[in-house]
Each structure stands twice: as C-alpha cells, then as structure tokens.
Amino acid sequence: MIKFLIKGLIRDRNRSMFPILTVTVGVSLTVLIHCWVTGIFSDMIDVNARFSTGHVKIMSQSYLENIDQSPNDLALMNAEDIIAEAESIFSDMNFTTRIRFGGLLDAPDENGETRSQGTVMGLGIDLFSTNSGEIDRMNIQTSLMAGEIPNESGEILISKEFADNLEVKLGDPVTLISSTMYGSMAMQNFTVVGMVEFGMSAMDRGAIIIDLADAQYALDMVDAASEIVGYFDDGIYEDEQAQLVVKDYNARFLDVTDEFSPIMQSLRQQNQLDAMLSYSEAMIGIIVFIFVLAMSIVLWNAGLLGGIRRYGEYGLRLAIGENKGHVFRSMISESVAIGIAGSFIGSIIGLGFALYLQVYGFDVSQFTQKTTMMIPNVYRAHITPVAYYIGFVPGLFSTVLGTALSGIGIYRRKTADLFKELET
Amino acid sequence: MEKSSIIEINNLIKRFPVGGGFFTALDDINLSFSKGEFTGIVGPSGSGKTTLLNILGSLDVPTEGEATVLDKKISTLSHKQAAQLRNGHIGFIFQTYNLLPVYTVYENVEFPLLLLKMPAREREKAVQEAIEWVGLTDKIKSKPAQLSGGESQRVAIARAMVKKPELVLADEPTANLDSENSHHILRTMEKLNNDLNTTFIFATHDEKVMSYLKRIIRLEDGQVVKDDWMELKEAAS
Structure with missing residues (x-):
C-alpha cells in the first residue's frame, strides 16, 4: 500500500x-x-568589536566620561601591568593596548612646504608583535589596497580615500601633527608604506594606522594606553560571559574615588551598542x-x-x-x-x-x-x-x-x- | 427456488436539512433484495435513487427506520465498520468512472485488494482475472487518459468486481456512454451477475439499462411507487 x-x-x-x-x-x-x-x-x-569596543575594554574612568573626545591626557598608565593582571585573571581572553588620537596629517612638497593637509583619526596598534593578533583582527592584510603593512618604526598606513584626497603616494613622507598626553604639540614624520580600505566610511574617510610604539613615542605616552581592548580567544562575543568578566574585573580594580582607576566595559555598554x-x-x-x-x-x-x-x-x-x-x-x-x-x-x-x-x-x-x-x-x-x-x-x-x-x-x-x- | 435476502429495508426515512426545515429524500421505504438480483432503482432526478444507493453502500445513514445490508445495520455502524463493509463486500460503479488518473488500469483494479491486504501473488491473479472479465487485457498498462469512456467504465467494473463482492451498487453507469458501449457494459455486468451470482443494484433512468433488469423499483418523491419483477412478468405473459 x-x-x-x-x-x-x-x-x-x-x-x-x-x-x-x-x-x-x-x-x-x-x-x-x-x-x-x-x-x-x-x-x-x-x-x-574589532575596530572600536573590543569584547571588553579597559579605560580610566575619566577617559570613559569623555570618550567621544579621545582624551589621551586621561589615558591609563602602566598599561603592561594592567594587561598582565587582566590576562592572569581571565585566561581565556587576550588583551592589547590601543591608542586613539586625532590630528592633522601634512603632506609636504619637494621643498618641505605643506602641499596638502587633512584631519585624521589615528590608531596606534601593536603591528610588530607576532602574538598581538591586531593585523588579523582588523583585516589589515585583506584591506591593503596598495603597498605593505609597516614592518619598522616610522612607517604609516593611511586610508586609500584619504591618500587620494591628499594626493599622497607610496613612499611619500607625511607629518603627523597632534598633541601629547601632557598637552604639548606633537609632530612626527612617517613614510607612507601602505594604503588601506576597510569598507567602512567612518574609517575610510581619514584613518591612519601606526605601530603602538610609534604612537606612544609621538604622543609621549610611554607605557600608557588610551584603551586596552580584550577579546575572547575564540573571537566570538558572548554577552553573558562578557558581563561576568566586567563585573569581576570592576569588583577587583574599580575605585570610584580615583578618576584614573581602570574601569572595564563590555561591548554592549559602549557606543550605544546596548x-x-x-x-x-x-x-x-x-x-x-x-x-x-x-x-x-x-x-x-x-x-x-x-x-x-x-x-x-x-x-x-x-x-x-x-x-x-x-x-x-x-x-x-x-x-x-x-x-x-x-x-x-x-x-x-x-x-x-x-x-x-x-x-x-x-x-x-x-x-x-x-x-x-x-x-x-x-x-x-x-x-x-x-x-x-x-x-x-x-x-x-x-x-x-x-x-x-x-x-x-x-x-x-x-x-x-x-x-x-x-x-x- | 427461494433466494436468501441480503438487504432488508424497513420504514426507512432520510431527511436533509434545508434552510430552517428539512427535505425528505426517502419516505418510508420498505424493500428487500435477494442474493443474485439484477435490480434497477429508477425514477426522475431528485426522486431519491442516489440517496438510497448511498445508504445501501454505508456511505450515509437513515434518519429513521433501518437498512440491514449483509446482516449489518447501517445506522449502527462506526466509520471503520462501514469502511470494512464496503471494502470486503460492496463494489461501486459510478457515472463518471472515477478512476485514479495517475495509476494504470492494472493499478486501479489492484487498489481495493491492497486495502484488503491480499498477498501479492493472489492479488496479481485476481487483478488479471478481473481485467479479463471486462476484456481489457491489452490495456493493462494504459492510464485512464488513454482509454475511451467505455473502456474506462469497464475498468471501473473490474475494480468493483475484483474482490468478488456480494453486492455491486452502480449509479447511472451508462449515463456517459453511447449506445454500443452501454450495451457492452451491461452485457458484461449481466454475465458477471450470472457467473458469480453477484447482486447488482442500479440507480438509473436509462431505458437501455431497464431492458437488462430483472427487477425494477420505481421511486417518485422518495417513495416506492412500483416494484416489478420482470422475470415474473415475462413468465406470466
């Protein structure tokens, strides 16, 4: 049947x-x-998560209050120690330092006079350590439209759109004009070695990327960090787990009476992502x-x-x-x-x-x-x-x-x- | 020769709800059918022929009174028992053949035996035999769409007869057929009636059918107005 x-x-x-x-x-x-x-x-x-918030982020309390201004004068000090402590507590996570800064990028002519200039959103990340993971995390290799990733101090990546606007080519010198974390003017020369396109208008309009050590040197931020971002080892954001990490970390280290004490926030708590x-x-x-x-x-x-x-x-x-x-x-x-x-x-x-x-x-x-x-x-x-x-x-x-x-x-x-x- | 009764109908009334009231389709019917009858229920449209056939086929139940078919009281049967009665003992032939279009002639005839869970070898033999009865051996693999009206109705007869039922109910079986095919069909059914002693009850108003019938029951407005035994009439004349 x-x-x-x-x-x-x-x-x-x-x-x-x-x-x-x-x-x-x-x-x-x-x-x-x-x-x-x-x-x-x-x-x-x-x-x-990749470019801004991390799965969790550690900042100073006062930096957090003014985070829209990327106020490096309120940066965390002793970043290495903070990372070591965090990684010892949360063994399934890795943490890395980032420095965010704003400024001007000046492209000089053959006489050293300003040929073109534009405002930039700068990012200092660990490009040289083999275990930092930042190059992969930010898809820099796949976002590279021309040139190469910096492999020594003094080299800079700039967004392709921005490079086109400034009429900057690979190998050209550029000068970053910004301010140190102590408020004085900072000027540092770099050589353009690569052009990137991240596929995000917010980044592609005027982003530059330099190595963390270069940023720390240029902005007088030795062993300081705008922010320390943390990622779960499997690369997947788990909100509940992140909340537990945040709660644990803040219970250990947050001192509400000290505006420079570290505070941790989860991805959900940042950038109105909640x-x-x-x-x-x-x-x-x-x-x-x-x-x-x-x-x-x-x-x-x-x-x-x-x-x-x-x-x-x-x-x-x-x-x-x-x-x-x-x-x-x-x-x-x-x-x-x-x-x-x-x-x-x-x-x-x-x-x-x-x-x-x-x-x-x-x-x-x-x-x-x-x-x-x-x-x-x-x-x-x-x-x-x-x-x-x-x-x-x-x-x-x-x-x-x-x-x-x-x-x-x-x-x-x-x-x-x-x-x-x-x-x- | 005394014939055993296989259907008894006593004071049968069938009403259908219409609007706020009722329409009486069958009104106080009393009839008896014997084994081997070749009987026609005739009458104009709306006289209650099909309703009576449906009740005899356990497709419907009386409103009042009782119809007993093969010792089963129709009004007391559950759906399952009614299906068992139809499956085991009753064959249906319809005006519009109603063959299953995606199946071959063989498969259409085989279907009732599948419901009876007959073993494959026995089933094959029975299907071949039924198709031979109706003379369609050469069309065994044909689909209904490839058959003429007469051939389709012969397949329907084979399907009704394959399980060798005691009772075959045929509702206007020749209505869609031309004269030649109608006679062919009727001769086939007459032969099966004689050879297998199967009881045939027709609902019809086709004159061609009436000439083959041994008994004619005339219905008008749901009532039996005439019940003629043609054999007796012929003997008397």
Missing part, C-alpha cells in the same frame, strides 16, 4: 512536484532572510518571526488547498473501502514527505544564496558615505546553526498543519458528501 501511494505521489505532479516547489521556495526565502538579517546585525557588532544589540536581537526575532509566520500561512494554505482539491479522490477511496483514519494518515504521511523534501531542498538553496551573500556581500557604500557610525559598507549574510533548521518550521510544520486541517474535513464531512465531490 505504501509503495502504491508513493507511486501515485511521484507520478502526480500536482501532489508532489508543485507542493515541493512551493515549500522549497518558501523555505529558501525563510533561510535566506534569517541569514541576511542576522548577518547585517552581526556585521555591525563584529565591526565595532540599544543596538537589544534592537538587533528584537529585530532579528521580529523579522524572522513575521517571515516564518507569513511563509507558514502560505504553506499552510498550500497544504489546505492541496487537501481540499483531493476531496473527490478521498471520496472514491472511502467508497472503495478505505477508512477515514487511513486516508487521513496517508495525507499526513504525504505532507510529511513533501515537507521534508521541500524543507531539505529549500534549506540547501537558501543556504547556498546565503553563502554567496556571506562571501561576496551586498555593497551599500553609496548609502553610507557620510555616516560616522562603525557600520560596514558591504552587508553580508551570516549562516548560523539556526539557519540549518529554521526552514523546517514553515516547510514541515506548516505544510503538515495545513494538510491536517484539510484532513479534518474528512472526519467532519459525511462520507456521502465527500462522495458527492466525485461528481463535481
């Missing part, structure tokens, strides 16, 4: 191919939307819920209509002597088979498109040119473990539910009424 029903299912395209196609389309869209929405928000969080994270979590939930619900209704209807369309056949089968329970069970079995097949194919297709968008992304740079937020220029999908099964919710559950509802009609309608469907 099972073989007989499978034969019918395969031969009747209205019962097999078209429902499977409907389920496949619905499921692939569900999977793709889930990955896409998740990807957009994860990218924003990831970019912030609202962003809550918003993103809610939005992912809402968007995915609405889409799953919409697809569920579509597939439920498909199942329902598929069942109702076959009332005549059911009437015949009942007349021949099949009992209602058997007819109902065979309907459900068919819809389970269709739901599984459609969900499986749809998930593969949806994941395929999601993978494409994860690798190549969707360029929105023309819409983000003026933004100061740390948001990527290319939005990418993100395939999460949930993506592997979320399509089965509308694909299997709704299809079977729709079929089950149409099947209830078999029980509620008199056999003779179903039988009459034969004549219509």
Whole structure:
C-alpha cells in the first residue's frame, strides 16, 4: 500500500512536484532572510568589536566620561601591568593596548612646504608583535589596497580615500601633527608604506594606522594606553560571559574615588551598542518571526488547498473501502514527505544564496558615505546553526498543519458528501 | 427456488436539512433484495435513487427506520465498520468512472485488494482475472487518459468486481456512454451477475439499462411507487 501511494505521489505532479516547489521556495526565502538579517546585525557588532569596543575594554574612568573626545591626557598608565593582571585573571581572553588620537596629517612638497593637509583619526596598534593578533583582527592584510603593512618604526598606513584626497603616494613622507598626553604639540614624520580600505566610511574617510610604539613615542605616552581592548580567544562575543568578566574585573580594580582607576566595559555598554544589540536581537526575532509566520500561512494554505482539491479522490477511496483514519494518515504521511523534501531542498538553496551573500556581500557604500557610525559598507549574510533548521518550521510544520486541517474535513464531512465531490 | 435476502429495508426515512426545515429524500421505504438480483432503482432526478444507493453502500445513514445490508445495520455502524463493509463486500460503479488518473488500469483494479491486504501473488491473479472479465487485457498498462469512456467504465467494473463482492451498487453507469458501449457494459455486468451470482443494484433512468433488469423499483418523491419483477412478468405473459 505504501509503495502504491508513493507511486501515485511521484507520478502526480500536482501532489508532489508543485507542493515541493512551493515549500522549497518558501523555505529558501525563510533561510535566506534569517541569514541576511542576522548577518547585517552581526556585521555591525563584529565591526565595532574589532575596530572600536573590543569584547571588553579597559579605560580610566575619566577617559570613559569623555570618550567621544579621545582624551589621551586621561589615558591609563602602566598599561603592561594592567594587561598582565587582566590576562592572569581571565585566561581565556587576550588583551592589547590601543591608542586613539586625532590630528592633522601634512603632506609636504619637494621643498618641505605643506602641499596638502587633512584631519585624521589615528590608531596606534601593536603591528610588530607576532602574538598581538591586531593585523588579523582588523583585516589589515585583506584591506591593503596598495603597498605593505609597516614592518619598522616610522612607517604609516593611511586610508586609500584619504591618500587620494591628499594626493599622497607610496613612499611619500607625511607629518603627523597632534598633541601629547601632557598637552604639548606633537609632530612626527612617517613614510607612507601602505594604503588601506576597510569598507567602512567612518574609517575610510581619514584613518591612519601606526605601530603602538610609534604612537606612544609621538604622543609621549610611554607605557600608557588610551584603551586596552580584550577579546575572547575564540573571537566570538558572548554577552553573558562578557558581563561576568566586567563585573569581576570592576569588583577587583574599580575605585570610584580615583578618576584614573581602570574601569572595564563590555561591548554592549559602549557606543550605544546596548540599544543596538537589544534592537538587533528584537529585530532579528521580529523579522524572522513575521517571515516564518507569513511563509507558514502560505504553506499552510498550500497544504489546505492541496487537501481540499483531493476531496473527490478521498471520496472514491472511502467508497472503495478505505477508512477515514487511513486516508487521513496517508495525507499526513504525504505532507510529511513533501515537507521534508521541500524543507531539505529549500534549506540547501537558501543556504547556498546565503553563502554567496556571506562571501561576496551586498555593497551599500553609496548609502553610507557620510555616516560616522562603525557600520560596514558591504552587508553580508551570516549562516548560523539556526539557519540549518529554521526552514523546517514553515516547510514541515506548516505544510503538515495545513494538510491536517484539510484532513479534518474528512472526519467532519459525511462520507456521502465527500462522495458527492466525485461528481463535481 | 427461494433466494436468501441480503438487504432488508424497513420504514426507512432520510431527511436533509434545508434552510430552517428539512427535505425528505426517502419516505418510508420498505424493500428487500435477494442474493443474485439484477435490480434497477429508477425514477426522475431528485426522486431519491442516489440517496438510497448511498445508504445501501454505508456511505450515509437513515434518519429513521433501518437498512440491514449483509446482516449489518447501517445506522449502527462506526466509520471503520462501514469502511470494512464496503471494502470486503460492496463494489461501486459510478457515472463518471472515477478512476485514479495517475495509476494504470492494472493499478486501479489492484487498489481495493491492497486495502484488503491480499498477498501479492493472489492479488496479481485476481487483478488479471478481473481485467479479463471486462476484456481489457491489452490495456493493462494504459492510464485512464488513454482509454475511451467505455473502456474506462469497464475498468471501473473490474475494480468493483475484483474482490468478488456480494453486492455491486452502480449509479447511472451508462449515463456517459453511447449506445454500443452501454450495451457492452451491461452485457458484461449481466454475465458477471450470472457467473458469480453477484447482486447488482442500479440507480438509473436509462431505458437501455431497464431492458437488462430483472427487477425494477420505481421511486417518485422518495417513495416506492412500483416494484416489478420482470422475470415474473415475462413468465406470466
């Protein structure tokens, strides 16, 4: 009997191919939307974590209060000791020093006079230590559009867009004009060795990157740090774990009476990411819920209509002597088979498109040119473990539910009424 | 020769709700059918023929009174018991053939035996035999769409007869057929009636069918207005 029903299912395209196609389309869209929405928000969080907030960040309390101004006069002292202490307590994390600074970058002509000049957002990071991980973390190698990464003191990376604006070429000397942490003027010459494009308008407009030691020297910040960022070893931000780390660290080191005592904040607590994270979590939930619900209704209807369309056949089968329970069970079995097949194919297709968008992304740079937020220029999908099964919710559950509802009609309608469907 | 009764209908009334009231489709029917009958229930549209056939086929239940088919009281049967009765003992033939379009002739005829869980070898033999009865051996692998109306109805007859039921209920079996095919079908059913002693009950208003019937029950407005035994009439004349 099972073989007989499978034969019918395969031969009747209205019962097999078209429902499977409907389920496949619905499921692939569900999977793709889930990955896409998740990807957009994860990218924003990831970019912030890599370039700005870390998974956790240690600053002085007063620096935190004025963080928008990058006030290096309020920087942390004894950064090495602070890192050593933090790493000894939180062994599954690594910490690194960063110096943020603002200033002017001056490009001189052949006579040493100013040829062009522009304001910069500078970043001093550990480029030379083999275990710092900063080059990978900031994707500097892949963001390098020309030249190379600095490998000795006095070399500088500048954003390609900024270099074009200043008409600076590789090998050109540039002068950084800024202020030391003690408030006096700082001037330091560098040689442009590389040009980068991070794919974030906020960075690409005027970012420069120099080695941490060069920044400390230029800004008179020996063993000082604007901020110390910490990352979990697996590179994945876990909010709950981060909150525990923050709580533990602050309990040990925070002294509210000393404005220079270190304070730790999690990613969620910085850059208004608390609202962003809550918003993103809610939005992912809402968007995915609405889409799953919409697809569920579509597939439920498909199942329902598929069942109702076959009332005549059911009437015949009942007349021949099949009992209602058997007819109902065979309907459900068919819809389970269709739901599984459609969900499986749809998930593969949806994941395929999601993978494409994860690798190549969707360029929105023309819409983000003026933004100061740390948001990527290319939005990418993100395939999460949930993506592997979320399509089965509308694909299997709704299809079977729709079929089950149409099947209830078999029980509620008199056999003779179903039988009459034969004549219509 | 005394024939054993396989259907007893006593004071049967069937009403359908219509608007706020009821429409009486069958009104106080009392009939008895014996094994091997070749009987037609005739009458104009709306006279209650199909309703009576549905009750005899355990597809519907009486509002009042009782119909006993093969010792089973229709009104007391559960869905499952009614299905068992139809599956084991009753064959249906419809005006519109109602073959399952995606299955071959063989598979359509095989279907009732699958429900009976008949072993494969036995099933194959029975299907071949039923297809031979209706003369469609050469069409065994054809799909319904490849058959003429007459051939389709012959497949429907084979499907109804393959399990050798005691009772076959045929609702306007010739309504969609031309004269030649109608006679072919009727001769096939007449032969099966004679060879297997199967009881055939037709609902029809086709004159061609009536000439084959041994008994004609005329219904009008849900009531039996005439019950003629043609064999007796012929003998008397």
